[in-house]
Amino acid sequence: MLRPLSKYGTKYLFSAKAVIFSFILLLIFCLIGVLIPQKGAVGPQEWKASYTWLHTLQFTSIYSSVWFLLTALFLVILLTHTLYIQFKQLIRDPGEIEKRGRARLQNQSEPSFPVSHDQKNQIIPEAIKIARTYGYRLFRESSSSTERLLFFTRNRFGRWGSWIFHLGLLLIILGSIWGFTFRKRGFQQIIQNELFSTKEQPWLSKNLGLLARQFILDFQLKVTDFQPVYGENDKIKDLSSQVSLIDQQGKTHEHPLAIGQPISFQGITIYQSFDYGYSLGFTLFDHNTKTQTLTNFCLDAATRKELPLVGQSDLPKTDYHLHMEFHPDLLKPSRTADCPGVDLLITKNEQPVFKGTVLYSQGLNLGRHRLVFSSLDYWTGLAFVKNQGISLVKIGFFLTILGLGLLYFLPPEELYLSLSSRDSLWYFSLAGWTKRYSPFLEQRLHEITEKAQNFFMSPKAANENKLEQPKGETGLGKPKQTDETTYPGE
Amino acid sequence: MFGIKLLSFELAIHWLSVILYVVSFVFFVCGFIFQQERGFRGGTYLAWTGLLVHSLALILRWLAAGHGPYLAKYEGYSSFAWVVVLMFLLIIIKKKELTGLGMFILAPCFFLMAIGLMADQAIQQVPSTFRSIWLVIHIGFTKLALGSLLISLGCAVLYLFKKKNLTKPFYEKIPSLKLLDIYSYQFAGFGFVFWTITIAAGALWANQSWGRYWGWDPIETWSLITWLLLGFYFHMRRFFYWRGRRAAYLIILCFALSLMTIFFIPLVLNTIHVEFFL
Numbered sequence: 001m002l003r004p005l006s007k008y009g010t011k012y013l014f015s016a017k018a019v020i021f022s023f024i025l026l027l028i029f030c031l032i033g034v035l036i037p038q039k040g041a042v043g044p045q046e047w048k049a050s051y052t053w054l055h056t057l058q059f060t061s062i063y064s065s066v067w068f069l070l071t072a073l074f075l076v077i078l079l080t081h082t083l084y085i086q087f088k089q090l091i092r093d094p095g096e097i098e099k100r101g102r103a104r105l106q107n108q109s110e111p112s113f114p115v116s117h118d119q120k121n122q123i124i125p126e127a128i129k130i131a132r133t134y135g136y137r138l139f140r141e142s143s144s145s146t147e148r149l150l151f152f153t154r155n156r157f158g159r160w161g162s163w164i165f166h167l168g169l170l171l172i173i174l175g176s177i178w179g180f181t182f183r184k185r186g187f188q189q190i191i192q193n194e195l196f197s198t199k200e201q202p203w204l205s206k207n208l209g210l211l212a213r214q215f216i217l218d219f220q221l222k223v224t225d226f227q228p229v230y231g232e233n234d235k236i237k238d239l240s241s242q243v244s245l246i247d248q249q250g251k252t253h254e255h256p257l258a259i260g261q262p263i264s265f266q267g268i269t270i271y272q273s274f275d276y277g278y279s280l281g282f283t284l285f286d287h288n289t290k291t292q293t294l295t296n297f298c299l300d301a302a303t304r305k306e307l308p309l310v311g312q313s314d315l316p317k318t319d320y321h322l323h324m325e326f327h328p329d330l331l332k333p334s335r336t337a338d339c340p341g342v343d344l345l346i347t348k349n350e351q352p353v354f355k356g357t358v359l360y361s362q363g364l365n366l367g368r369h370r371l372v373f374s375s376l377d378y379w380t381g382l383a384f385v386k387n388q389g390i391s392l393v394k395i396g397f398f399l400t401i402l403g404l405g406l407l408y409f410l411p412p413e414e415l416y417l418s419l420s421s422r423d424s425l426w427y428f429s430l431a432g433w434t435k436r437y438s439p440f441l442e443q444r445l446h447e448i449t450e451k452a453q454n455f456f457m458s459p460k461a462a463n464e465n466k467l468e469q470p471k472g473e474t475g476l477g478k479p480k481q482t483d484e485t486t487y488p489g490e
Numbered sequence: 491m492f493g494i495k496l497l498s499f500e501l502a503i504h505w506l507s508v509i510l511y512v513v514s515f516v517f518f519v520c521g522f523i524f525q526q527e528r529g530f531r532g533g534t535y536l537a538w539t540g541l542l543v544h545s546l547a548l549i550l551r552w553l554a555a556g557h558g559p560y561l562a563k564y565e566g567y568s569s570f571a572w573v574v575v576l577m578f579l580l581i582i583i584k585k586k587e588l589t590g591l592g593m594f595i596l597a598p599c600f601f602l603m604a605i606g607l608m609a610d611q612a613i614q615q616v617p618s619t620f621r622s623i624w625l626v627i628h629i630g631f632t633k634l635a636l637g638s639l640l641i642s643l644g645c646a647v648l649y650l651f652k653k654k655n656l657t658k659p660f661y662e663k664i665p666s667l668k669l670l671d672i673y674s675y676q677f678a679g680f681g682f683v684f685w686t687i688t689i690a691a692g693a694l695w696a697n698q699s700w701g702r703y704w705g706w707d708p709i710e711t712w713s714l715i716t717w718l719l720l721g722f723y724f725h726m727r728r729f730f731y732w733r734g735r736r737a738a739y740l741i742i743l744c745f746a747l748s749l750m751t752i753f754f755i756p757l758v759l760n761t762i763h764v765e766f767f768l
Binding site for chain 1: 614615617669675679686687690693694697698699700702703708711712714715719721725726729
């Protein structure tokens with residue numbers, strides 16, 4: 001009982017309907033993704049409050065939901081099966097072309113046109129020449145005393161188009177699944193001239209794949225010579241820096257880094273992000289314990305140079321809260337720290353304890369503490385990425401495009417030419433086959449036959465051999481099809 | 491000062507090309523209505539003239555801006571129209587039977603150009619992420635994809651008109667239903683290839699710039715939706731013999747979706763394409 005069931009299941013699992021069903025599923029998921037705010041967007045918390053079922057069904061994180069993953073796995077199975085079936089068909093005996101050609105020539109209602117006995121030896125070379133002008137190449141020839149058959153092909157390699165395309169799709173999906181499972185991505189704000197190590201500093205944010213547990217770098221990093229470049233409209237034009245990478249042996253590797261020009265080192269790719277700003281370092285001296293603590297506050301760059309860099313944070317190990325408005329140059333609007341100062345509002349239990357402007361290297365007293373604006377430097381955001389599966393995806397893209405190019409620009413065609421003897425006369429016939437754009441092939445057959453006919457047909461030759469004039473306005477013997485007869489299923 | 495004069499001259503040239511496209515459109519419409527070859531010929535010559543003038547305008551813009559014409563509405567819409575008109579004119583050199591599609595191609599082109607020319611003409615800086623060959627490929631093939639789908643749409647619309655009015659002698663000179671259907675299919679195929687290249691190039695560019703090749707950004711997702719619907723169209727043709735009318739309606743839907751992806755989604759949703767392109 002299981003055997004017929006599994007046969008039945010396999011038949012429908014790998015049917016055209018299953019393919020269409022998978023398309024529809026993917027479309028639905030994508031529409032859910034664009035219509036329902038996804039995790040990380042503004043909406044989900046509100047949606048969660050009023051429509052908890054959306055969250056329960058994972059519609060607010062549809063692209064990492066169990067439905068999407070199952071669909072991806074289903075597609076992998078479907079594509080693998082398609083590739084297997086198509087491959088079997090493609091490597092079949094090339095004698096297929098001859099079989100198909102003979103069948104098509106036999107199904108012609110009448111031959112194209114008759115030729116005289118004298119002309120029969122000339123027509124084949126002329127037909128080959130005409131076929132070649134249309135890009136056809138002679139594939140095989142078959143002769144007997146009463147018949148000569150020629151089989152031409154065009155864009156023969158194009159028959160691999162569908163297979164290559166589907167292989168590319170499979171690789172893209174596999175690469176994506178790999179990335180989803182194993183990727184490691186971390187983001188950190190790196191202060192210029194300070195050493196960064198994941199063993200001492202956790203990531204500001206990280207994104208790990210399903211089976212990835214931790215993301216530790218085997219090297220240390222230091223950013224130097226950070227250069228933000230602004231355009232005429234005061235918008236950021238470029239961000240670049242020099243990066244020193246110190247490996248486990250203590251050897252330093254210097255690399256330039258800029259937007260769109262990442263660095264690859266020990267399997268990690270480092271990207272320059274658009275995030276940057278100034279890092280303000282405040283040293284807190286405790287008069288009682290005689291200790292000092294340095295805290296860095298990374299402020300995002302302002303959108304315009306007239307505006308200060310704004311931020312606020314608690315001062316660690318104290319009850320103080322700092323509101324900061326940093327001016328790179330107190331004397332004029334500027335992005336360069338020529339005369340840096342910060343407008344500080346310090347509160348304790350929401351009560352203001354200090355409000356004023358503190359210049360760089362200046363300090364202020366806060367009870368038993370002294371707070372000094374002690375360091376100033378750029379910070380920049382760097383993204384570190386590993387194991388995205390990008391290599392598989394790149395190969396997949398290439399194959400997908402190659403496959404589609406073959407499918408739609410170089411569809412395979414076959415041309416069959418027959419010179420056969422019947423009732424002591426010779427008849428020239430033409431037929432063809434293509435998987436795509438058959439009306440264009442019909443037009444080409446028509447043109448090739450007309451050219452051959454114009455070359456050989458003459459009323460004198462027809463009279464001498466008592467040939468009948470072929471029927472139909474084109475002289476091809478086959479009636480022209482009209483629009484109404486063309487569409488099955490309409 | 492010279493720059494301002496150059497930009498004013500370039501704007502005038504742009505409007506001249508719009509006028510030429512409009513007149514060419516009128517010729518195509520007259521050629522279609524009165525079934526006169528002269529109308530199509532006149533429309534073609536005017537379209538070529540308009541294209542030459544348009545090319546001059548884009549070259550001037552390129553010289554003034556220092557980068558290709560693809561940033562902001564002004565440049566983006568104009569270069570879209572240029573690519574589509576060029577594509578159509580090159581195709582009808584070989585496929586003369588498609589000349590009648592001229593009115594379907596030129597109308598959206600001059601309309602798009604006019605909208606672009608009324609937008610802000612300030613020259614935008616090219617951000618550093620945009621200096622990549624993948625960006626050039628991505629933008630170029632988006633335009634080619636839209637052009638192909640527009641021609642496919644034209645064939646589909648003509649098919650539907652002719653199918654509905656098969657007995658009317660007016661439609662006899664239009665290519666046969668079979669040809670219209672197959673051309674619609676062929677150009678949809680080309681559009682599908684170009685759309686795939688667009689998505690791939692965009693993903694590779696995103697990976698080069700931000701370290702992620704796909705982030706389910708609204709534009710990315712909508713372009714995938716368009717791609718999936720086109721794939722659905724081809725599979726329905728292949729396995730369920732959706733030809734003729736059903737195929738025509740599906741292509742109209744695919745085109746509408748592609749338009750929405752490129753022009754409408756950036757206006758209503760927050761994506762990277764908004765700030766720099768449209």
